[in-house]
Each structure stands twice: as structure tokens, then as C-alpha cells.
Amino acid sequence: MPPPTQTNSDARMQQFVSMLSKHKAAVDRLIEQMQAAGPAKPDPAAGTAPPAEHAAGRFTASPAVARLFLENSIEQPEPQTVVRGNTMALESAPHPPDHEVAGAIGEEVAALGANYLRRAQATGEGAAVIARGGRFVPPFAADLLDRLPIDPYRSADALEQLHADLVRFIDATGGRFGWGRLRHHADGSITVTPPDADPT
16 A cells, blocks of 8 residues: 655645744744843742743643634645545545644744834833733734734634633733743733833
């Protein structure tokens, strides 16, 4: 029996995962530049430093969010024809594992947060607002949709759950990244600030 061949849908799904992390090298350089000022300091008011898995500032979306993004992606995997002996069959192309997609989505959110902070600092502002009233602000949501291959008309649930994941991450870890900090405020807003900025 000949080994299965890679189909266009397999290639597209691999492209989906690689597209989500295509900015990794640029993000790594940006993080290195922003870390040159020193590592993020634990907030004494929080009582404890963030857990070890978040020490490097790694936000990962939940598997539920990853599935929503996969199910509503612009390019769905097409069934592939598989030949086994004298028999041909149509099989669904597998999606990448949820944890890979969740990690890639988290990296994109973090990279976009770092970009917003950099823009705010370039204009002399101390912080950038990325969410207000329990939702991502429209420019941030639009930028996320530009980076993630999800159908914008079917993105509301995914963005809502991604926002909830981000709030849980911030509340659990203090939102610390090497390049800055995400802060969740009582009014439901989320701001991106330098790591040592006043929490107000």
C-alpha cells in the first residue's frame, strides 16, 4: 500500500498554523528590545509572583477558543481522496492539534499587545486600551481578525471567549510579559502598559 500523499487541504492547514506564528521572529526581536530595560517586576500588591509557566509571559488561548477559530476559519480543510489498494475513499483532513492552535493564537494576541504598547510609547502615551466594557476595542479586534484566518462574520463568539481567556490569564498571573503588562481594570477595560508602570 503506498503511503498517503499530502493534499492541498493538508498544506492549507499547515499554512494556517504557520501563518498564526509567522511573526514569531519579529516578535522575538521586539521582546528582546523591550526586555533590554530589565525584566518585569512582580507586583508586591499581588502577593506572589506569576506561576513558572507564565514567567516568560506566555498566554495561551483555551482549547474551546482554538476549536472556534478552527471551525470558523476562512479556509476549511477539504475532504481528501485516499487510495487503499483498489478502494478510494473520501476522508476529512485533520485539523492541527488544539494546543498548537491555542498557542499560536496566544502568541498573536501577545504580539499585537506589544505592538500597541510600542505605538502608545511612540506617541508619548503611557498605555494603550485594547478592551473596554468587556470587549476588545474595534481597532484591536480588527487587527486580530487581520492576523487570524477566521471568518469575520462568524468571529463574535471566538473573540468574546478569547477576551474571557485573556481576562482569566491577567487575573491569574498579573498579565506580566517581558515587554510589558496587561492590566484588567474594574470597569472591564484592559490596558497595555510598560512593565513598571503605575497600575492606575
